[in-house]
Amino acid sequence: MSTNALVINYEYCTGCHTCEVACQVEHNLAAGQYGIKILQDGPRQLESGKWEYNYLPMPTSLCDLCADRVAEGRLPKCVHHCQAGIMDFGTVEEMAEVVEGKPNSVMFRLKD
Amino acid sequence: MALEYNKELYRDDVYQWQEGELTATRTTAWGGPGCHNGCAVIYYTDKDGKLVNIEGDPNSPFSRGRLCLRCLNYVEQINSPTRLLHPMKRAKEDRGKDAWEQISWDEALDIIDKNVKCIQREYGPESIAAMMGTGRNVCWQCPVICYWAFQSPNFCLGFLSGDACMLPRSTLNFAQNGGALIADMSQSHPLRYEDDPEYEIPKLVIMWGNNPVVSNSDAFLGHWIVDVMQRGAKTIVVDPKLTWMASRADVWLRLRPGTDAALAMGMTHVIIEEDLYDHDFVSRWSYGFDELVEAAKEYTPEKVAEICWVDAEDIRKAARMYAELHPAAMQWGLKVDQSPTGIPCAQAINNLVALTGNYDVPGGNIQTDQPYRTDMAYNCGLQDVPEEIRAKRIGDKISPLHTFGFSATAMSDMILHAIETDDPYPIKMMWFQSTNPIANMGTEAPRVYKALMKLDFVAVADIFMTPTAMACADLVLPIAMCPERNSFRTWYTPMRAITKVCEAPGEAVSDEELIVKVVGKCNPELLERFGIHDDVELLDFFLRERSDYGGQLGRDFHDLKEEVFNYPELPYKKYEKGLCRPDGSVGFMTMTGRFEFSIYPFKQWGMPPVPYFEEPPESPYSDKIDEAYKEEYPLVLTTGARMWQYFHSEHRQFPRMRQIQPDPQVRMNPETAEKYGVIEGDWVWIENHRGRCRQKVVFDVTYDPRVIAADHGWWFPERDPEAPSLYGVFDSNINNLTSQMQFGETGYGAPYCCLMCKIYKCTEENSKVLPGVQVTELGGWEYEMAQPNVREAENADVNGNELNEALYAGRGDE
Numbered sequence: 001m002s003t004n005a006l007v008i009n010y011e012y013c014t015g016c017h018t019c020e021v022a023c024q025v026e027h028n029l030a031a032g033q034y035g036i037k038i039l040q041d042g043p044r045q046l047e048s049g050k051w052e053y054n055y056l057p058m059p060t061s062l063c064d065l066c067a068d069r070v071a072e073g074r075l076p077k078c079v080h081h082c083q084a085g086i087m088d089f090g091t092v093e094e095m096a097e098v099v100e101g102k103p104n105s106v107m108f109r110l111k112d
Numbered sequence: 113m114a115l116e117y118n119k120e121l122y123r124d125d126v127y128q129w130q131e132g133e134l135t136a137t138r139t140t141a142w143g144g145p146g147c148h149n150g151c152a153v154i155y156y157t158d159k160d161g162k163l164v165n166i167e168g169d170p171n172s173p174f175s176r177g178r179l180c181l182r183c184l185n186y187v188e189q190i191n192s193p194t195r196l197l198h199p200m201k202r203a204k205e206d207r208g209k210d211a212w213e214q215i216s217w218d219e220a221l222d223i224i225d226k227n228v229k230c231i232q233r234e235y236g237p238e239s240i241a242a243m244m245g246t247g248r249n250v251c252w253q254c255p256v257i258c259y260w261a262f263q264s265p266n267f268c269l270g271f272l273s274g275d276a277c278m279l280p281r282s283t284l285n286f287a288q289n290g291g292a293l294i295a296d297m298s299q300s301h302p303l304r305y306e307d308d309p310e311y312e313i314p315k316l317v318i319m320w321g322n323n324p325v326v327s328n329s330d331a332f333l334g335h336w337i338v339d340v341m342q343r344g345a346k347t348i349v350v351d352p353k354l355t356w357m358a359s360r361a362d363v364w365l366r367l368r369p370g371t372d373a374a375l376a377m378g379m380t381h382v383i384i385e386e387d388l389y390d391h392d393f394v395s396r397w398s399y400g401f402d403e404l405v406e407a408a409k410e411y412t413p414e415k416v417a418e419i420c421w422v423d424a425e426d427i428r429k430a431a432r433m434y435a436e437l438h439p440a441a442m443q444w445g446l447k448v449d450q451s452p453t454g455i456p457c458a459q460a461i462n463n464l465v466a467l468t469g470n471y472d473v474p475g476g477n478i479q480t481d482q483p484y485r486t487d488m489a490y491n492c493g494l495q496d497v498p499e500e501i502r503a504k505r506i507g508d509k510i511s512p513l514h515t516f517g518f519s520a521t522a523m524s525d526m527i528l529h530a531i532e533t534d535d536p537y538p539i540k541m542m543w544f545q546s547t548n549p550i551a552n553m554g555t556e557a558p559r560v561y562k563a564l565m566k567l568d569f570v571a572v573a574d575i576f577m578t579p580t581a582m583a584c585a586d587l588v589l590p591i592a593m594c595p596e597r598n599s600f601r602t603w604y605t606p607m608r609a610i611t612k613v614c615e616a617p618g619e620a621v622s623d624e625e626l627i628v629k630v631v632g633k634c635n636p637e638l639l640e641r642f643g644i645h646d647d648v649e650l651l652d653f654f655l656r657e658r659s660d661y662g663g664q665l666g667r668d669f670h671d672l673k674e675e676v677f678n679y680p681e682l683p684y685k686k687y688e689k690g691l692c693r694p695d696g697s698v699g700f701m702t703m704t705g706r707f708e709f710s711i712y713p714f715k716q717w718g719m720p721p722v723p724y725f726e727e728p729p730e731s732p733y734s735d736k737i738d739e740a741y742k743e744e745y746p747l748v749l750t751t752g753a754r755m756w757q758y759f760h761s762e763h764r765q766f767p768r769m770r771q772i773q774p775d776p777q778v779r780m781n782p783e784t785a786e787k788y789g790v791i792e793g794d795w796v797w798i799e800n801h802r803g804r805c806r807q808k809v810v811f812d813v814t815y816d817p818r819v820i821a822a823d824h825g826w827w828f829p830e831r832d833p834e835a836p837s838l839y840g841v842f843d844s845n846i847n848n849l850t851s852q853m854q855f856g857e858t859g860y861g862a863p864y865c866c867l868m869c870k871i872y873k874c875t876e877e878n879s880k881v882l883p884g885v886q887v888t889e890l891g892g893w894e895y896e897m898a899q900p901n902v903r904e905a906e907n908a909d910v911n912g913n914e915l916n917e918a919l920y921a922g923r924g925d926e
Contacts, residue, residue: 012338012341012342014325014335014338014356014357016180016181016325016326016335016756017181017756017757018178018180018181018184020181021181021185021768022184024185024768025184025187025188030767031767031768031770031771032771042359043812044813045813051354051358051359052359053356053359055356072121073118073120073121074118074121075117079115080115080117080167080170081167081178081180081184082178083178083179083180083335083338084338085115085178085338085339085342088115
């Protein structure tokens with residue numbers, strides 16, 4: 001079976017915390033424990049005058065890519081509910097193709 | 113780019129199905145706890161009827177599977193151990209004490225009825241006022257209780273000065289073009305974006321005075337803008353801080369809070385001067401353009417740049433982009449309302465929509481309304497109040513707009529004034545439904561507190577014990593949350609069912625069941641006449657008798673529940689098709705039948721018919737305050753920015769929401785902090801002549817160093833509920849500094865976002881008397897309180913009531 005992966009297109013991540021809480025609800029995590037956590041860079045002004053301001057949802061060691069949901073035929077809870085629609089889920093091969101079309105994306109897979 | 117959801121698991125052919133032991137129910141969610149949207153959800157309940165899971169419904173064109181953190185956390189919310197479970201009473205002398213006694217619903221209703229009858233007899237029904245909060249799906253339920261049960265015309269929002277939330281914009285829309293205008297993200301139609309053959313992706317979206325992805329205000333789901341950005345839309349952001357959106361924008365206009373009207377007139381100036389406006393629209397469909405040309409002359413980009421603290425070239429660039437990129441959508445927000453020039457500011461921005469040819473076009477701004485001509489809003493049920501009582505509505509003399517029937521509610525500043533002075537008559541009883549004014553929307557909170565303590569009887573209906581209830585209520589009623597209620601939503605298309613899937617805990621009831629209980633007790637003949645005995649019959653009554661959804665088709669709540677949502681047709685360019693006026697003629701539903709750049713009735717009433725900018729009463733350039741004041745309080749103070757995890761004063765008791773930001777925060781440029789000797793993480797006092805509060809410093813390099821932004825809505829459910837603490841509601845309350853009675857000459861708009869203040873670090877020495885003690889034990893802070901500036905309507909040549917009747921003629925419910 002192919003390995004599954006997430007693609008996160010952080011170009012359009014608004015930092016809305018939906019993925020964090022979706023994950024806590026799915027995995028019954030208490031407040032303060034995260035399976036995915038929003039990291040923030042900026043706002044920081046560049047020499048060009050433009051602003052650097054990005055959010056990056058980072059899966060943690062508690063992430064299992066929602067194995068139970070996926071087995072049922074669902075998407076991972078964070079992917080399903082992402083408000084900005086910046087998350088994709090599939091096999092590493094499928095996700096590599098998604099990254100091709102989406103600049104400022106990162107791919108994530110679980111540790112073996 | 114849409115995700116592929118499993119069609120076998122997420123069904124669209126039925127509203128309810130079985131998945132193993134769980135029942136899945138498709139419906140929509142709308143408060144409380146509140147928000148402004150009605151996203152589509154699937155509730156999963158177990159065999160005992162308990163809610164165990166919630167998911168976004170991928171088959172909804174409105175929200176397309178997504179759901180925000182607050183809804184996703186519904187199971188934690190619904191099971192919160194601190195929910196109100198039973199009606200409770202308290203002796204009047206125990207206000208402020210946690211001395212509640214659990215009582216039955218029968219006793220609670222007896223208490224309400226006794227007080228209502230007594231006040232009706234001694235003072236008249238108008239001496240009872242009812243107030244609601246925002247976005248909690250009580251926007252017709254609270255009015256119905258006020259009008260049906262109490263027979264009082266005095267319903268309004270919870271001490272919201274100048275009605276400064278949406279009402280300035282919506283009132284302006286009705287006066288200027290005869291209907292609500294919203295940024296068109298294809299949300300009014302069942303096919304979205306590229307799937308809708310008529311729709312065009314906006315080439316530009318302007319976000320003005322709101323951060324839509326966080327606030328989701330006025331029935332608009334902010335992330336729709338992210339959807340169109342991913343499809344190529346450019347953006348312009350008008351905001352004092354660099355929001356994430358602003359970091360992606362082509363132009364970010366960092367304006368001084370409260371100067372939006374000047375900026376809009378500056379853009380108008382450029383568009384006219386450079387001949388970039390839509391000549392066809394102006395010549396065929398508008399009135400008063402020449403007067404606008406004249407009015408815009410003085411607002412040169414250079415002058416406006418000085419007023420607004422922005423770059424003149426950026427004003428030009430924004431104006432040119434808006435005029436040249438077509439279609440372009442204007443997503444305006446709360447800050448338009450939150451200066452005393454709320455109406456002129458809204459007019460100036462609305463003019464831009466029309467000037468640039470974006471009126472009711474795909475991907476521009478679409479004229480909308482409630483579906484099926486329902487009127488489930490602030491005047492719902494007002495027609496059932498006797499006319500002579502309706503004529504006593506407080507605030508009807510405040511401006512011609514109010515006198516001549518453009519107002520949607522009683523005027524809340526004047527309700528406060530009536531409590532304080534008995535003018536024009538006393539207010540003796542208040543009914544609060546899903547509003548916590550001392551913690552949230554009530555400006556000058558200590559003044560509001562003092563007024564409430566004067567009242568003979570106060571009842572609060574809410575989902576939790578609130579500081580407002582703890583401070584001043586004599587009776588508290590427990591309310592159901594969203595999955596526990598049957599209701600429906602008509603706040604713009606689509607029409608949506610809200611279906612009950614589980615029982616409320618204890619004896620909590622839905623706001624609809626509350627109507628049946630309270631009206632059934634206080635005015636039973638009326639309910640009998642309408643044939644209403646339970647919540648579903650109440651919904652059926654409005655759907656069948658006061659809406660075209662039922663109307664001749666005979667559909668009722670059961671049908672809507674099965675449909676889940678329903679999109680009536682909403683074509684574009686309705687003014688060209690004879691769809692705006694009851695007589696079916698082309699044109700707009702205005703006095704002139706045209707889009708009024710200069711508003712004709714305003715001129716007749718002696719009000720400025722074209723937009724203008726005026727300094728906020730307390731600003732660095734205001735002539736209403738002296739130099740000594742400006743020296744003492746040098747910083748411009750704005751407040752009210754939304755947070756992801758909280759809806760105003762709500763959600764503070766849920767750990768998964770509180771984890772995101774546990775403390776109240778005041779944001780400022782590090783340069784400002786350095787000047788006042790504070791660093792990030794310090795607690796500071798924020799103070800002006802009316803009072804002070806404390807919040808925690810957070811650095812944000814994107815603010816102008818002359819501006820700071822403080823949180824609103826803070827109270828601390830974990831702190832001592834009793835006075836003087838009252839859950840710490842006054843200690844970090846920015847409304848210790850805001851004002852009542854400084855509304856605009858239209859009666860609309862108030863300076864929530866543009867005051868002056870100073871900051872200094874909290875020390876043990878200067879924190880000995882906390883605001884809670886100051887307000888509840890020491891009589892508050894001493895200062896001269898502003899009084900209302902009432903201006904009788906000067907010229908009644910144009911009878912606004914006739915106009916209003918014409919506007920609503922043929923709406924089916926009259």
